[in-house]
Amino acid sequence: MLMASGADTAERQAIELRQNFDELTENIETDAWKQSDLARLYVIKKNPQILDEYNASEKKLKSIELKLEKLQDTGASDDELALLHDGLKIIDALQDEQQAALTSAARGEDAQAVALLYGMPYEQELERAQTQIDRFRQILDKRVIASVREATKKSKALRTASEVMVGLTALLFLFVLGFILKRRVLRPVVRLSDVVHRLASQDFAVETPNFNQIDEIGDMAQAIRIFRENGLARQRLEKERDADWAIRELLARMTQRLQGCENFDDVINVAELFAPNIAPGIAGRLYVFDRDPWQMRCVAQWLSPADDEATFHPDACWAVRRGQSHPPVNGEPDVACYHLPESQAESALCVPLIAQGEAIGLLSFQNITPENAPARAYLELMAEALGLALANQRLRDALLEKALFDPLTGLRNRHHLEDTLHTQMTQAMRNGEPLSCMMIDIDHFKSINDRFGHEAGDQVIKNVATIVQRAAHDGGLAFRYGGEEFLVLLPGAGEAEAHACAQKIYNGVHALSLRYGLTEIGPVDVSIGIASYPEHAQSDNLLRAADVALYRAKELGRSRIVSFGMLEAG
Numbered sequence: 001m002l003m004a005s006g007a008d009t010a011e012r013q014a015i016e017l018r019q020n021f022d023e024l025t026e027n028i029e030t031d032a033w034k035q036s037d038l039a040r041l042y043v044i045k046k047n048p049q050i051l052d053e054y055n056a057s058e059k060k061l062k063s064i065e066l067k068l069e070k071l072q073d074t075g076a077s078d079d080e081l082a083l084l085h086d087g088l089k090i091i092d093a094l095q096d097e098q099q100a101a102l103t104s105a106a107r108g109e110d111a112q113a114v115a116l117l118y119g120m121p122y123e124q125e126l127e128r129a130q131t132q133i134d135r136f137r138q139i140l141d142k143r144v145i146a147s148v149r150e151a152t153k154k155s156k157a158l159r160t161a162s163e164v165m166v167g168l169t170a171l172l173f174l175f176v177l178g179f180i181l182k183r184r185v186l187r188p189v190v191r192l193s194d195v196v197h198r199l200a201s202q203d204f205a206v207e208t209p210n211f212n213q214i215d216e217i218g219d220m221a222q223a224i225r226i227f228r229e230n231g232l233a234r235q236r237l238e239k240e241r242d243a244d245w246a247i248r249e250l251l252a253r254m255t256q257r258l259q260g261c262e263n264f265d266d267v268i269n270v271a272e273l274f275a276p277n278i279a280p281g282i283a284g285r286l287y288v289f290d291r292d293p294w295q296m297r298c299v300a301q302w303l304s305p306a307d308d309e310a311t312f313h314p315d316a317c318w319a320v321r322r323g324q325s326h327p328p329v330n331g332e333p334d335v336a337c338y339h340l341p342e343s344q345a346e347s348a349l350c351v352p353l354i355a356q357g358e359a360i361g362l363l364s365f366q367n368i369t370p371e372n373a374p375a376r377a378y379l380e381l382m383a384e385a386l387g388l389a390l391a392n393q394r395l396r397d398a399l400l401e402k403a404l405f406d407p408l409t410g411l412r413n414r415h416h417l418e419d420t421l422h423t424q425m426t427q428a429m430r431n432g433e434p435l436s437c438m439m440i441d442i443d444h445f446k447s448i449n450d451r452f453g454h455e456a457g458d459q460v461i462k463n464v465a466t467i468v469q470r471a472a473h474d475g476g477l478a479f480r481y482g483g484e485e486f487l488v489l490l491p492g493a494g495e496a497e498a499h500a501c502a503q504k505i506y507n508g509v510h511a512l513s514l515r516y517g518l519t520e521i522g523p524v525d526v527s528i529g530i531a532s533y534p535e536h537a538q539s540d541n542l543l544r545a546a547d548v549a550l551y552r553a554k555e556l557g558r559s560r561i562v563s564f565g566m567l568e569a570g
Contacts, residue, residue, distance in 0.1 A: 319350035353387030409465035436498035456516035525559035
């Protein structure tokens with residue numbers, strides 16, 4: 001390998017030498033032509049700057065020639081060096097003629113200077129210098145290519161010889177090792193080694209050899225038999241443990257997914273996905289408890305359970321009655337749940353979903369056999385996770401309802417208005433669409449409260465809210481803004497459409513005939529202020545414009561509709 005490396009080094013050196021000579025000869029060729037052109041140009045134009053450039057080029061050419069002379073002992077042949085020296089001599093002679101021409105030009109003998117530099121002898125010498133340099137390159141190229149080929153051939157030969165030597169050494173080592181093993185290892189040890197190898201690869205079905213002699217071989221065989229029996233037991237336990245861990249991971253993953261559920265449908269989807277994997281081969285249903293009507297309702301099922309009963313009374317399930325899994329022990333005589341078909345009475349299990357001490361749902365499993373029965377604890381853990389998720393979802397829905405909707409009227413509240421207004425305004429600005437806002441106030445509402453009481457006032461608010469909701473139902477959003485004030489957003493509606501909707505609300509309220517008990521409350525009227533984007537207001541003051549219009553309606557005597565555009569016209 002070292003010899004092959006030496007051949008590679010020789011190859012690289014030959015190429016580097018070729019590059020050095022090629023670069024220097026190219027520079028000489030370029031500079032010689034440049035210097036000739038400068039001399040000719042100076043003879044014609046007599047520009048001192050051209051003369052300075054010529055002198056600088058001459059120094060550079062001398063420097064390159066010195067570098068070439070230093071490379072004579074770096075591997076170039078005598079013929080190559082002779083060609084190169086001839087070319088350099090011709091260039092030096094050309095420089096002498098250039099100097100003579102420059103001297104003649106300095107003395108004012110322009111005709112003689114032009115004859116020297118533009119004559120046929122000068123052109124022939126210039127071409128002869130070019131020819132010498134080109135021949136030098138060709139000979140150098142041939143020699144370098146030959147050197148590279150020779151070095152490559154030598155490197156391949158040396159590398160092949162090295163690989164053959166390594167292969168022969170390896171074969172010799174294997175032969176000696178095989179001879180020693182064959183002569184020194186006994187047959188029982190070979191058989192025991194084969195058994196140990198198969199046991200090490202978890203092949204516990206292998207039969208161990210029966211060596212009963214009282215010696216080291218017999219002791220080894222006895223130890224291997226014990227190892228195999230322990231391996232079989234460990235393999236069985238590992239399978240049980242892996243299955244147990246798989247179910248635990250599924251339960252943990254299901255719990256994580258339930259924590260990320262945003263709505264009731266998400267919980268149902270998670271249950272349908274994970275239940276058949278936690279209890280493989282076991283059909284089942286998920287029921288939830290409804291209070292109105294009072295029933296257990298099926299919301300999910302998997303693996304095609306028997307019977308298609310979607311609802312049943314909660315008292316028909318003993319697990320819901322007891323608040324515990326039923327039956328307590330599978331296979332033991334016990335009362336069957338009444339909602340199960342008779343064919344599944346002996347192979348079913350019901351697990352209630354308990355949250356805060358109350359049953360809110362039920363997991364019903366069918367086709368349970370001793371072979372496929374999962375650990376009851378895992379089914380109860382699954383029921384616990386689903387029960388908690390359903391309870392949290394119901395609590396979340398209730399809190400969301402209270403946070404975003406007014407309990408008296410069912411309309412969206414003021415907190416909901418802030419987010420909705422920002423969303424609708426952003427959409428209107430992006431799409432270049434109008435957005436109108438109506439503010440509605442019940443006239444003389446304090447007088448109604450004072451004369452008939454707050455319950456009568458609440459009845460008036462609810463009736464007016466119904467009319468507002470009905471008028472805005474097609475494309476608007478109705479809010480209870482506070483007290484006796486309401487607000488309606490009309491996306492995509494301009495001032496004319498908003499005025500039409502306001503007129504509908506005004507007429508509907510004016511036509512109300514309200515009674516509280518036996519007492520006639522009397523007529524109810526509203527004042528309405530309208531503002532539209534972008535006609536009357538910008539994105540940040542739409543509500544303010546509608547409020548100003550409502551205030552003007554009250555100033556004018558109430559019971560009327562005022563648009564912000566009317567204020568601008570006034």
